[in-house]
Amino acid sequence: MQLQRPDLLRDNNYINGQWQAAASGRRFPVENPANGEKLTEVADGGTADMDAAITAADAAQAAWQSETPKTRAQILQRWYQLIIEHRRDLAAILTAEQGKVLAEADAEIGYGASYVEWFSEEAKRIDGDILAAPSRDKRLLVIKQAIGVVAAITPWNFPNAMITRKAAPALAAGCCIVIKPAHETPLSALALAALADEAGFPAGVFNVVCGTQASDIGSVMTSSPLVRKLSFTGSTRVGKILMEQCAATVKKTSMELGGNAPFIVFDDADIDAAVAGALASKYRNAGQTCICSNRILVQDGIYDAFAARFAAEVQQFRLGDGRDSDATMGPLITRQACDKVTALVDDALSKGASAITGGRRASIGEHFFEPTVLRDATPAMRVFQEEIFGPVAPLFRFEDEQQAIALANDTNYGLAAYFYTQNLNRVWRVAEALEYGIIGINEGVTSSEMAPFGGMKESGIGREGSKYGIDDYVELKYLCLGGLDN
Numbered sequence: 001m002q003l004q005r006p007d008l009l010r011d012n013n014y015i016n017g018q019w020q021a022a023a024s025g026r027r028f029p030v031e032n033p034a035n036g037e038k039l040t041e042v043a044d045g046g047t048a049d050m051d052a053a054i055t056a057a058d059a060a061q062a063a064w065q066s067e068t069p070k071t072r073a074q075i076l077q078r079w080y081q082l083i084i085e086h087r088r089d090l091a092a093i094l095t096a097e098q099g100k101v102l103a104e105a106d107a108e109i110g111y112g113a114s115y116v117e118w119f120s121e122e123a124k125r126i127d128g129d130i131l132a133a134p135s136r137d138k139r140l141l142v143i144k145q146a147i148g149v150v151a152a153i154t155p156w157n158f159p160n161a162m163i164t165r166k167a168a169p170a171l172a173a174g175c176c177i178v179i180k181p182a183h184e185t186p187l188s189a190l191a192l193a194a195l196a197d198e199a200g201f202p203a204g205v206f207n208v209v210c211g212t213q214a215s216d217i218g219s220v221m222t223s224s225p226l227v228r229k230l231s232f233t234g235s236t237r238v239g240k241i242l243m244e245q246c247a248a249t250v251k252k253t254s255m256e257l258g259g260n261a262p263f264i265v266f267d268d269a270d271i272d273a274a275v276a277g278a279l280a281s282k283y284r285n286a287g288q289t290c291i292c293s294n295r296i297l298v299q300d301g302i303y304d305a306f307a308a309r310f311a312a313e314v315q316q317f318r319l320g321d322g323r324d325s326d327a328t329m330g331p332l333i334t335r336q337a338c339d340k341v342t343a344l345v346d347d348a349l350s351k352g353a354s355a356i357t358g359g360r361r362a363s364i365g366e367h368f369f370e371p372t373v374l375r376d377a378t379p380a381m382r383v384f385q386e387e388i389f390g391p392v393a394p395l396f397r398f399e400d401e402q403q404a405i406a407l408a409n410d411t412n413y414g415l416a417a418y419f420y421t422q423n424l425n426r427v428w429r430v431a432e433a434l435e436y437g438i439i440g441i442n443e444g445v446t447s448s449e450m451a452p453f454g455g456m457k458e459s460g461i462g463r464e465g466s467k468y469g470i471d472d473y474v475e476l477k478y479l480c481l482g483g484l485d486n
């Protein structure tokens with residue numbers, strides 16, 4: 001890999017301000033999902049390494065927490081500037097290990113950096129409150145204090161931004177952090193650690209432990225009494241296990257879990273805008289985001305027109321290695337991911353759907369699936385209830401608004417939903433009826449550091465980003481000042 005700063009490509013864990021081999025001495029390969037090429041080997045951290053990271057974070061906690069907000073803000077600002085300065089290298093590393101095309105990787109670095117910038121500013125606004133008192137001899141105050149050491153488990157689909165979205169608010173609030181990135185994409189995490197080191201975070205404040213033994217390492221994070229909060233982005237299945245484990249030490253948790261986003265197109269929608277929105281929301285990262293549209297619900301009157309125009313656009317995607325400048329869509333992360341998408345499509349086809357474009361694995365590599373549009377999908381198909389996490393758009397038909405809302409809410413998930421209409425009364429009715437944490441109205445791209453990201457129902461707990469994002473990393477403390485004589 002050609003980098004301007006080859007030293008951003010790290011292969012050891014970052015614990016207590018030091019680059020450390022795994023205690024076991026083991027290493028694991030990191031591969032490019034586009035072609036299976038081995039990029040490097042990384043220290044295969046285990047329970048001893050995570051334990052050391054937590055101990056270091058705990059030792060650094062008191063001093064970091066008592067730094068002034070301005071000092072924390074300045075170090076975060078430096079980290080932000082370094083990320084922006086080295087965004088080309090960070091994007092190259094991200095594409096090599098994750099597969100998304102370079103333009104998307106570059107956008108992710110900008111998106112990830114925006115959380116660092118935002119929370120560097122928020123660090124100075126973690127304000128308390130003075131409340132009305134019940135009697136004249138008392139004054140009631142509320143202060144916000146860092147919750148303590150934070151553990152973060154981050155996914156492979158956004159190897160940069162899901163780290164900064166957790167680390168930046170934690171660090172701004174005065175928490176030290178230990179991060180376990182997905183073993184498929186450790187290099188982006190280690191590159192961020194290299195820049196955090198350069199930015200000047202004191203030893204122990206920011207730690208990264210990579211490793212293949214995810215459940216063992218996770219158990220150390222969830223069981224340690226030194227860790228006061230766990231933040232996780234990943235599947236609902238794993239999130240539930242982690243929540244159960246955290247119960248033993250009553251940790252605060254933030255859970256960004258799975259989704260099953262409906263994308264509703266009403267007859268009165270601007271059809272071009274709806275096609276553009278569906279493309280953006282469905283095929284970002286080859287369909288591998290928690291907020292990707294999973295079920296496209298289209299009203300009877302425009303179903304055929306929408307299907308034809310949408311499929312024509314989907315045919316324009318060019319699959320390829322993310323480093324290839326012609327490619328507009330990369331591979332899926334693993335062969336198993338491709339197997340799952342294949343099984344979901346086969347299930348839909350066997351129950352009466354038809355593929356108007358795509359519909360099978362691509363011939364260019366075993367991790368590639370053709371960008372697909374399925375017509376005549378029905379709720380009896382697995383794609384109605386299961387998160388696809390691939391470039392497949394099933395189109396469902398509905399008759400009226402009531403039916404659209406019922407179909408949209410007929411799921412245990414509640415992360416993101418989208419709908420297109422030009423009727424203002426319908427905008428409010430539908431927005432209020434949808435049981436989702438994030439709603440795109442005539443808009444397929446909702447993510448921003450300035451907005452709260454998070455879901456309802458089994459899609460999670462807590463919000464990341466925005467002015468609300470710091471709340472997950474602080475404790476409210478109530479001070480009752482009594483004995484006053486006025």
Ligand code: SIN
Pocket residue numbers: 157158233256288289290291447453
């Ligand atoms: C995710 O898929 O978990 C994150 C997507 C986003 O932040 O836009």
